[in-house]
Amino acid sequence: MNEKKTRFVIVGFDGLRPDSVKKDMPALAGFISRSHRWKNYLATFPTETYVNHPSIFSGFRPNRHGIIANAYYDRSLPDAQSFFVGSSVQSILTHESAGGLIEVPTLGDRLGHAGKTLRVICANSSGSTRLQHIHADRFDGHLNCCVHDMDHILPASEREALQSRWGKGVELKFPDFEGTNLIADIFFEYELPRGLGDVTILWIGEPDHSSHEFGIHAEQTCQARKAADAAFKRVLDWWNREGKDNGVQLVVMSDHGHGTVAMHYDLKAKLCEEGWKVLTGREIAAGRPSEDCDIVMVGDYTLGLWLRQPTQENLTRLRDCLMQIDEVGMLFSQPKNKDSTEIEGNVPGTFSEAVVFSENSRGPDIRVTMRNNPSTGKLVMGHSLEIGTGNHGGLLPQEIHSLLAVNGSAFNSNPAEHTEPAGHDDFAFTVMNVLGLLQDTNALEPLPQARLLSEALTSPSGQDDRVEEETITIREGFFEQYIRRVHYQNHCYVIEGARAGDCTIYALKEGN
Ligand SMILES: [Zn+2]
CATH class of the missing domain: 3.40.720.10 (Alkaline Phosphatase, subunit A)
Structure with a gap:
């Protein structure tokens, strides 16, 4: 040494x-x-x-x-550069040189x-x-x-x-x-x-x-x-x-x-069936023009949805569509304004991303975490990983x-x-x-x-060390979700979040 x-x-x-x-x-x-x-x-x-x-x-x-995600769509960049994928050094360099990553x-x-x-x-x-x-x-x-x-x-x-x-x-x-x-x-x-x-x-x-x-x-x-x-x-x-x-x-x-992948669900196919034109970030990177779609989707379990025209009407229509799907777990949107501390985001009935400290101008209009079950650690996602394998991205403990x-x-x-x-x-x-x-x-x-x-540390601060727990919920019609957070020394931490109510999806329950 x-x-x-x-x-x-x-x-x-x-x-x-x-x-x-x-x-x-x-x-x-x-x-x-x-x-x-x-x-x-x-x-x-x-x-x-x-x-x-x-x-x-x-x-x-x-x-x-x-x-804000392993991979995301940056709508401020030309199509050929818009898809960020963190595993690629080339993608990192592209986004770094387009204004800093x-x-x-x-x-x-x-x-x-x-x-x-x-x-x-x-x-x-x-x-x-x-x-x-x-x-x-x-x-x-x-x-x-x-x-x-x-x-x-x-x-x-x-x-x-x-x-x-x-x-x-x-x-x-x-x-x-x-x-x-x-x-x-x-x-x-x-x-x-x-x-x-x-x-x-x-x-x-x-x-x-x-x-x-x-x-x-x-x-x-x-x-x-x-x-x-x-x-x-x-x-x-x-x-x-x-x-x-x-x-x-x-x-x-x-x-x-x-968590553990227990069931597959093709959200893109479902949205297309409901009349939305959806392209993935990868499809746009491969040359499909973003103007050909209504929604750019990136991700397979926790995923981002960017609307071509994020009007309140379109956002509400997409929210309603997502809330009808059993396999959808949590829904987030950007805060109503920059410093908003409201738990509701700018899409009514969804959590503000600020509640979980992920709000950012690069973020999607609506972020989805597919359904999961905190009591079993099981989750629903698209076909990119096999049933029984591990995955992560949501708010399961x-x-x-x-x-x-x-x-x-x-x-x-x-x-x-x-x-x-x-x-x-x-x-x-x-x-x-x-x-x-x-x-x-x-x-x-x-x-x-x-x-x-x-x-x-060598000299503990001796501050008041009470940990206070809270559960916040948000509801739109029958669609309800919750987040558990703890507060300690003026800092806030998320310890769990999921769609509320009995999970009716058999694959997410114990014994499968
Ligand atoms: Zn990791």
């Missing part, structure tokens, strides 16, 4: 549900039990990867960072600005990796490396160095044993020998890859979790041996959880609840399970505070306004 200073090594397990740790991941379970851990660590809506990572890597929620300074920007380093080694898609540190080529000593696509490594000098040793990286197979192992190999054979950066991200793509492919409880996904645990154990052994006493803070986390545990000299020496609610923005805010990135008078604006996780 080079000189003793405060650094972070953050090990991410994409899509890991906290309730899957005990059975398959003994090293991780052991570390968590000896660390500060949060019982209510919560992903943000929609509970998708490309939405939650910018929160982890900026300290802002989606309403501010602007990545992430609308706030990121962790990588702040570290670079302060002369510190962020190094990302990730086994998600190359686009997902890119979004963890989109400007890694702007700062000396930074790194953005997808182990499945080393042609896209930033900056060029790092690309050459890593490719001379590992070529193009490893192909993504399911389970992603090779990607998981390569992350640990690069950490031990490349990062440690040259000297650890200020913040190092080791982001394992499992169990998310295998959960989507096989299901969260499938044997292959158990094997994926076990391999992720073995890779983590290598890092943990090193940390116990030398990292811990040299200022390294070790963090384990996940970005969101998973199984999708929202995520993993966070931290240990190291910057945190107090009495690790405990914290019951205070916490989110990715709070975590990022806390990391930035510990590293002194926000206290500087030159700090990049705007500053995040998230909650410092003082319950784990």
